[in-house]
Amino acid sequence: xxxxxxxxxxxxxxxxxxxxxxxxxxxxxxxxxxxxxxxxxxxxxxxxxxxxxxxxxxxxxxxxxxxxxxxxxxxxxxxxxxxxxxxxxxxxxxxxxxxxxxxxxxxxxxxxxxxxxxxxxxxxxxxxxxxxxxxxxxxxxxxxxxxxxxxxxxxxxxxxxxxxxxxxxxxxxxxxxxxxxxxxxxxxx
Numbered sequence: 295x296x297x298x299x300x301x302x303x304x305x306x307x308x309x310x311x312x313x314x315x316x317x318x319x320x321x322x323x324x325x326x327x328x329x330x331x332x333x334x335x336x337x338x339x340x341x342x343x344x345x346x347x348x349x350x351x352x353x354x355x356x357x358x359x360x361x362x363x364x365x366x367x368x369x370x371x372x373x374x375x376x377x378x379x380x381x382x383x384x385x386x387x388x389x390x391x392x393x394x395x396x397x398x399x400x401x402x403x404x405x406x407x408x409x410x411x412x413x414x415x416x417x418x419x420x421x422x423x424x425x426x427x428x429x430x431x432x433x434x435x436x437x438x439x440x441x442x443x444x445x446x447x448x449x450x451x452x453x454x455x456x457x458x459x460x461x462x463x464x465x466x467x468x469x470x471x472x473x474x475x476x477x478x479x480x481x482x483x
Contacts (some may be wrong), residue, residue: 296458297333299394301401301402301408302474302475302478303410303411303468304449304472304474304475305397305400305401305408305471305472305475306365306468307467307468307471308397308413308416308417308420308470308471308472309388309394309398309401309470309472311464311467311468311471312361312393312394312397312420312465312468312469312472313394314392314464314472315390315424315460315461315462315463315464315465315466315468316387316391316394316459316461317403317461318351318389318457318460318461318464318467319383319387319390319427319458319461320387321454321457321458321460321461321463322345322383322431322454322455322457322458322459323383323384323387323454323458324348324390325346325451325452325453325454325457326344326346326348326350326351326454327344327346327351327432327452327455328346328347328361328379328434328451328452328454328458329343329344329345329361329430329438329449329450329451329452329455330342330343330344330345330449330450330451330452331343331344331345331440331444331447331448331449332447332448332450333441333446333447333448334444334446334447335444335446336375337392338344338354340355340356341354341355343353343364343444343447344450344452345370345441346452346454347379347383347430347434348377348380349362349363349364349382350363350364350365350366350370351363351364351433352360352364352412364366368442368443368444369442370441370442373437373441373442375430375433375434375436375441376434376435376441378403378429378430378433379430379433379434382425382426383427383430383458384425384428385426385475386423386424386426386427386462386465387423387427389419389422389423389426390420390423390424390465392419392480393416393417393419393420393423393469394416394420396412396415396416397413397416397417397418397420397472399412399416400412400413400415400416400472400475401413408438408475409433410475410476410478411475411476413472413475414472414473414474414475414476415452415457416472417468417469417471417472417473417474417476418469418473419447419469420465420468420469421469421473422464422469423469424462424463424464424465424466424467424468424469425462425466426464427458427461427465428459428462428463428466430458430461431455431458431459434455435451435455435459438451457458463464
């Protein structure tokens with residue numbers, strides 16, 4: 295009997311979702327829009343402060359003037375959820391890249407049959423990387439209103455935090471899809 299040249303659907307799903315998750319998580323990590331602070335007293339009404347895990351930006355919405363690299367006068371970057379995000383988000387990105395390389399080796403890598411064990415291990419790595427980026431996103435969201443802000447201002451979730459969430463979920467789903475390769479490995483044993 296000839297080996298099937300078809301790649302299993304679960305592997306294809308994993309290889310589609312995980313790179314998409316990587317791009318969303320990368321964008322969420324680098325962009326300074328995890329939290330928006332608006333309605334700051336003694337400031338024009340159209341001024342918005344955008345806070346991320348690496349930078350604070352000031353934007354005047356009526357003129358679209360934007361200045362990043364603002365001074366952290368309130369100790370925002372010293373807060374534990376921000377420090378954890380600064381550590382876990384880049385670590386998650388690196389782990390995702392490693393997982394994708396291992397997944398590429400396991401799914402085909404010029405072999406007539408996929409290496410199910412290697413693809414399953416890649417799924418576990420990608421699942422772990424998704425969890426590593428989900429933890430700081432969740433913690434930051436939980437502490438969003440407790441992080442220092444100017445008194446009397448209005449706080450809201452920024453799009454970078456949403457992108458980080460979505461990217462984490464896609465990585466977790468892709469990793470789970472790739473871990474289904476262990477099932478085929480167990481059937482062979």
